[in-house]
Amino acid sequence: MSFTNLQDHEILAWLREEDGARVRELWQAADAVRAEVVGPQVHLRGLIEISNYCCRECAYCGLRAPARDVARYRMTADEILAAARQAVSFGYGTVVMQAGEDYGITREALAGTIRRIKAETPLAVTLSMGERPEEDLAAWREAGADRYLLRFETSDAELYRRIHPTPPGRAHRDRIAVLPVLRKLGYEVGSGVMIGTPGQTVASLARDIALFRALDLDMIGEGPFIAHPDTPLGGGAPRTAPEGEQVPDSARMTCSVLALTRLVCPEANIPSTTALATVDPIAGHEQGLRCGANVVMPNLTPGRYRALYSIYPDKEGIHDDPQVFHERLLARLHALGREPGAGPGNRIRRTAAG
Numbered sequence: 041m042s043f044t045n046l047q048d049h050e051i052l053a054w055l056r057e058e059d060g061a062r063v064r065e066l067w068q069a070a071d072a073v074r075a076e077v078v079g080p081q082v083h084l085r086g087l088i089e090i091s092n093y094c095c096r097e098c099a100y101c102g103l104r105a106p107a108r109d110v111a112r113y114r115m116t117a118d119e120i121l122a123a124a125r126q127a128v129s130f131g132y133g134t135v136v137m138q139a140g141e142d143y144g145i146t147r148e149a150l151a152g153t154i155r156r157i158k159a160e161t162p163l164a165v166t167l168s169m170g171e172r173p174e175e176d177l178a179a180w181r182e183a184g185a186d187r188y189l190l191r192f193e194t195s196d197a198e199l200y201r202r203i204h205p206t207p208p209g210r211a212h213r214d215r216i217a218v219l220p221v222l223r224k225l226g227y228e229v230g231s232g233v234m235i236g237t238p239g240q241t242v243a244s245l246a247r248d249i250a251l252f253r254a255l256d257l258d259m260i261g262e263g264p265f266i267a268h269p270d271t272p273l274g275g276g277a278p279r280t281a282p283e284g285e286q287v288p289d290s291a292r293m294t295c296s297v298l299a300l301t302r303l304v305c306p307e308a309n310i311p312s313t314t315a316l317a318t319v320d321p322i323a324g325h326e327q328g329l330r331c332g333a334n335v336v337m338p339n340l341t342p343g344r345y346r347a348l349y350s351i352y353p354d355k356e357g358i359h360d361d362p363q364v365f366h367e368r369l370l371a372r373l374h375a376l377g378r379e380p381g382a383g384p385g386n387r388i389r390r391t392a393a394g
């Protein structure tokens with residue numbers, strides 16, 4: 041099997057590969073493409089989890105609306121600005137504001153916060169606010185937001201419907217259909233999937249990866265599914281795909297998916313995610329950075345809110361002070377022969393000759 045111009049059946053074959061030596065070859069091939077195309081820079085994006093309110097009922101997520109035991113918070117603009125200034129002080133080029141789908145964050149309020157960040161700092165601004173109406177997305181872009189993240193989670197329509205019930209009073213939205221809207225508005229567009237969601241087949245995951253290429257995504261986020269006990273997919277015996285077809289929610293499978301993603305989307309910004317570091321804290325972020333990833337998103341959410349953003353349990357680094365995490369990360373990047381990226385870290389585009 042070759043590593044260039046991977047066809048759909050080859051992506052599938054790599055996902056099914058069991059020979060450890062062959063899997064390591066795949067990871068090394070992706071690392072080589074990463075080094076050649078995006079270089080040694082690891083872009084650092086300061087993550088600010090600005091609200092844990094959510095109106096959606098995603099069957100895997102600890103912040104889903106029916107999770108009554110979650111104490112909810114929403115950061116003020118001043119708190120967000122303080123976190124953004126901290127990102128600047130660490131030399132990060134981007135802040136990512138993420139929240140549940142929270143209509144308590146109004147179009148105008150967030151637009152105002154974006155304008156303040158853009159006026160008072162040199163940061164690029166990424167948003168991850170769920171499936172908001174186009175008018176909101178347009179206003180935020182107008183206010184200066186640069187990028188938007190919306191994972192489609194799976195391209196298997198049946199599985200998608202099963203894990204994303206439509207709450208009463210909310211329109212059913214197809215996340216894949218939102219991505220071209222974001223593109224049209226002028227955002228850099230990010231998406232991605234969870235790996236090992238109960239019911240996810242290897243064949244559907246291969247199609248997800250092929251879809252990343254078809255969508256020409258600028259950013260692709262992928263992490264293992266982590267069962268949250270207070271969700272429908274978290275407890276008991278969740279409905280899994282047939283034996284041999286279910287995608288494992290392992291670090292190893294995640295690394296192979298990251299590698300295949302780098303091979304099919306060589307120019308994309310690909311994070312080594314917190315979820316990956318959570319399932320294998322010893323190998324941490326380094327394992328993803330060795331298999332094709334070129335981005336890390338250090339958490340800058342104030343300590344008093346951090347534990348409340350419980351998408352899944354036992355998140356890696358949950359108690360780390362940003363300064364401590366930052367210094368440790370720089371040392372780890374250095375040990376890997378990598379360096380923190382300078383500037384905003386936009387998606388690069390190779391020239392036609394490249």
Ligand code: 5AD
Binds near residue numbers: 264
């Ligand atoms: N395990 C792993 N990832 C999760 N996400 C949400 N819940 C979980 C979970 N239980 C991911 C989704 C979402 C992103 C913000 O977090 O992919 O898009």
